[in-house]
Amino acid sequence: MIRPPAVSGQFYPASPERLKAMIAQMVDENATKEEVIGLVLPHAGYPYSGPVVGATLSRAKLKNTVIIIGPNHTGLGKPLSIITQGKWTTPLGDVEIDSELSEKILAISKYLEEDNLAHQFEHSIEVQLPFLQYFQSDIKLVPILLT
Numbered sequence: 001m002i003r004p005p006a007v008s009g010q011f012y013p014a015s016p017e018r019l020k021a022m023i024a025q026m027v028d029e030n031a032t033k034e035e036v037i038g039l040v041l042p043h044a045g046y047p048y049s050g051p052v053v054g055a056t057l058s059r060a061k062l063k064n065t066v067i068i069i070g071p072n073h074t075g076l077g078k079p080l081s082i083i084t085q086g087k088w089t090t091p092l093g094d095v096e097i098d099s100e101l102s103e104k105i106l107a108i109s110k111y112l113e114e115d116n117l118a119h120q121f122e123h124s125i126e127v128q129l130p131f132l133q134y135f136q137s138d139i140k141l142v143p144i145l146l147t
Contacts, residue, residue, distance in 0.1 A: 001116050002087035007123040008091055011045040012130060016091045016113045022046060023134045024055030043070060043124040053131050059106045065098040065140040066132060067105075070124030072145040077118025079147040088126065088141060092133040098140040105142060120144045 005014075013019040026046070039056055072081070084102035087094040092138035106112050119125070125143050132139045 001083060002094075002114075003083070003086060003088045003119060005090055006121045006126060009124055011127050012050075012091075013046075014091055018067050019091050019130055020134065022050070022053060023131060026050045027131075027134065028055060029059040031055075031058040036058055036060045036088065041128060046127070049127070050116070050131075053128070057131050057135055062132065062136050062139065064136075064138075065101055065142060067101075067142040067144065068125045068128055069144045070122065070128075071144060072118055072122055072147045074118075074121050074123065075147065076120065076122075077145075078113040078115040080109075081115035081118035081145045082106050082109075082112045083116055083143050084114055085117055088129055089141070090129045090133060092130050092140050095129050095133065095136065095139060098142055101140075102142045106143075112144065118147075119143060 007016045013022055040052050082102055083097055084106055085099050087096050122145055
């Protein structure tokens with residue numbers, strides 16, 4: 001599955017140049033980075049949530065793969081859903097799903113179900129991706145939604 005942006009041009013700029021410039025104003029390039037095992041980040045439009053996301057991610061040493069667990073605001077699809085194959089597209093390029101890790105998580109979960117529909121129009125994961133790409137262009141993703 002290739003998941004196109006659902007809120008590009010609404011929650012954040014659709015132009016790669018404008019998006020990078022906006023994110024650059026919200027990050028601290030000189031922040032000391034720390035090892036983290038998890039973060040809680042807001043997921044609204046960038047004028048509202050961007051400064052918190054930028055300040056937080058500026059201080060985190062990112063891994064090669066991130067697991068993002070977001071709420072399902074649309075109510076579409078399965079109540080606990082994951083996508084194990086494909087890519088998410090943003091104005092800054094594609095973010096590949098870490099299929100190996102996603103499939104392992106799905107295999108051991110009693111509750112998660114593979115479901116593209118739940119992710120189709122949901123913004124909570126999408127809005128995190130350009131910030132992650134700003135810091136690490138080749139980052140991989142495990143997308144999970146909870147209703």
